[in-house]
Amino acid sequence: MVRTIGWMLLELPTGALFWLLEKAHLRTEPIDIYQTTGAMYPAMIAVMLPFAVLPILAAILGLDREQLNAATVFGAGPVLTFGAVVLPAIRQAMISAGVLVFVMSLGFYVTPLLLGGPSNMTVSGIINGQLNNANRADVGAAMSLLLVGGTVAIYLVADRLFKVSERWG
Template sequence: MKRISPSPALLVVPLLAFLLAFYVLPVILMLGRSAGPEGDFAPYAAAFGSEVVIKVFSYTVKIAVGTTFLTLILAYPLAYFIVTTGERTALILMAIVLIPFWTSILIRSYAWMVLLGQRGVINGFLIWIGVVEQPIRMLNTTFAVYIGMIHVLLPFMILPILSTLKGIDGRLVSAAENLGAGPVAVFRHVILPLSMPGVVAGCILVFVLALGFYITPALVGGPSDMTLSMLIAQEVDLYRWDTASAIAAILLVTTLLALLAVSRVLSMDRILGGPR
């Protein structure tokens, strides 16, 4: 008797049901609540008219952009070195990248609190070698927020770039070298353009995650380092659900606009590894 296989379309039904119940429906309810009890969008007017919300929004975008840029500066050379170095060294470097990646964000943030504190390891070392006489205030500053977020988000930048660099056809590099191109010219005209989908994918991942970051800024940042996610949590604690929903909707729209802007510059098919 011939076994009847289910339609391939049925295989995605559980996933679609899960997303519908735990993502799409909550987002719809959030957007509906953000319109206010009277449906007059008063929470949006209150949010856009609040200096606190505007200041926090500007700070969140600034931190997200800065973290994305600094993470890219650190990740690209490391990814390139991993691709071009020996297999043993590459495995060691990948372990160094991935082991923290598998550790809880909360634990890593607490680790930076220990390292950056007034009596932390870094201050103790600086005093011991005579660089400073008094502890430097590093914890609860914007500097600490950048350090903590870069540490957490670095693998999200390295892995897409690394994947793209590994996928570059070595024959293209050899052809450029045979035509007389030096190492700088090969990198500039062959490797860098072909690795841009990985760069863009990494930047999207880091930027979107940085926009919604909560734990690290809350633990290592100061009173002036409030992000939108922290402000949303504060509004929820104060039972201002409508305002919290409006701010969350603003954060969602900001993320979607960033993705739309990137898709206008570079095809999403290229970023996701589709046909070019």
């Protein structure tokens, strides 16, 4: 919530981003990214970052140092070492992190509401509208169940394809 409001203050037409650009003499007109699709992505990445960083960092810290030393001894540069040694070792952690972030992103509510505006409503926003504005609690509940069912189905498919539960378990 705090991060999202921080991004909101940054992206307002005459917000912190505009202030910076104006001070750098790069822009004089207010910025019109607030309440657009593009405005949501940086905030979503900022909110979801810990869920990606922690599993990937754990995989990186578990790397065999001898393999990295061997790559260096045999003349591999940083790019080749990353592609041939590091990336294969952390690939499964990246996939697990991706599944976790994707499943959690399906339930995003506050960030799209504050930064995306009414034209970028996600499923959670529509459910809220049915429950609080349209006074159709039954339809809102049905939509919630469809969202839960879809999320579980996506997770099961991802687990079947990438064996993420083995990684977490």
